[in-house]
Amino acid sequence: MLPGFLARAVALLLGRQGRSLHLKAAGGATAVLVVVMLIGSWAVVVAEHGAPRANLRTYPQALWWSIETATTVGYGDFYPVTLGGRIIGAVVMVVGITTYGMVTAALATWFVGREQRRRHHLALHAAELGEETVHALHERFDRLERMVAGSGERN
């Protein structure tokens, strides 16, 4: 059931081909983070199993630990004590802050794009004015040609 849910979530986040890079990157990183947290929570319990001062013993505990680790809150109520558990912890941390950086950067890109679209409308307006100008110049040529032609005929 879980893989089906994940596959659908990934398809939802990555599947829209027309979307911009920043939306795909932020969505993709979020999907990767969710997968890393779900798999990492299971793996850290396996890695910590049997260690003398281990405090990450059950999947629900590890899931809570992965949330407070990925958001960098880190209360210290749960933390890995084995080499394997700490490598998993480091991966959750790095994927967590990278995802967060991507979401922040994607938000900034979205905001900047909205502000620029306003100015872009101004630029399009200027381009339309340019076309009017060119049309006016062609009309001046038409009129001048008729005058030259008329001046030639009158002779």
Add this chain to the structure above:
Amino acid sequence: MLPGFLARAVALLLGRQGRSLHLKAAGGATAVLVVVMLIGSWAVVVAEHGAPRANLRTYPQALWWSIETATTVGYGDFYPVTLGGRIIGAVVMVVGITTYGMVTAALATWFVGREQRRRHHLALHAAELGEETVHALHERFDRLERMVAGSGERN
């Protein structure tokens, strides 16, 4: 009294229709965060009530906990131990870092906009030069027409 204060805060932050998206998003997220922290502090005390090793027992303690959770400091002096309390904690964390990402992105958009407005002035200056050019070309046509007309009459 509280709802009245909140309604006014939300109105202050969201109510300006003319404001840009990034200002409305950052203000709205901040208002949502304040509401989530105030309600979450109350809800976490209710959720933790009666749990054997619960340490979040009073509203003032929970308010302090929500501040150190939303800012991702997480000293570990207070943390939820029940499933309900941890779900509330996860919501405070995610809303906290999302708000922070929105404020950072809004600041970047504001800074980038200020820098671009400088260059925009340059572009407007260039557009004004363009209009002068078009005016000069029309004057050349006027003069040429008078010359052609004069050349025709002289015959």
Add this chain to the structure above:
Amino acid sequence: MLPGFLARAVALLLGRQGRSLHLKAAGGATAVLVVVMLIGSWAVVVAEHGAPRANLRTYPQALWWSIETATTVGYGDFYPVTLGGRIIGAVVMVVGITTYGMVTAALATWFVGREQRRRHHLALHAAELGEETVHALHERFDRLERMVAGSGERN
């Protein structure tokens, strides 16, 4: 001695009038953060003084606490336990993450500006081409006027 150092630091960070908004905002926020950390470390020791389970007892301890609080690391080796101490802690947290958001946004603005200057050169190049075009059009008018004048005289 300290105020003199601070005054010089603030003057260094804020005093350059010609600087862009994002550099002034990031520099100003950093200066405010340093002042808040130095004053907050002193104030938190005063606020915590005499509280039963207080662990922030000396200025050097409080300075270390303010660093791990402003960077949101929060080991939990030191934390305020009184209302006054927690208000000071909340101020250090909020000023810390706001400063960090401003520095990140200023970096983004600086990077984006550098990338746009490249494209701006392209735009300036296009504007120069436009001036050459206008010059060429005026020369065509000059030549045409000479032709019309010559055609009139020959009659």
Add this chain to the structure above:
Amino acid sequence: MLPGFLARAVALLLGRQGRSLHLKAAGGATAVLVVVMLIGSWAVVVAEHGAPRANLRTYPQALWWSIETATTVGYGDFYPVTLGGRIIGAVVMVVGITTYGMVTAALATWFVGREQRRRHHLALHAAELGEETVHALHERFDRLERMVAGSGERN
């Protein structure tokens, strides 16, 4: 062996001369962070050695501590207790969040650049239209000159 690996990593990250500022800054900051974490982990063990309540005793422990410090997770399972150790810790924190800010800003710049390149294509298209316009105006002049010349000859 380690210096050789580092030298190669730095060369890989900084050595591409043609790269943009934001990529070089983010890559350079990441390389500096890795060096600071590796050297800081060794230095903090030396600084903490012999302190009464020291908990950072071995290099592997200190490496794990530097990861949770640089990412600002800070569980509190390990933390420095001496002045020297805390100065090293402060350096790891500040370099860590600065690196993270640079990576976020570089991501934003990359995303914004991709979005602008789209609009840039539009601008290039507009510039091409401008050249067509100029070509058309020159053709009008050619035709008008032939007419004036013909009108002069016919007399």
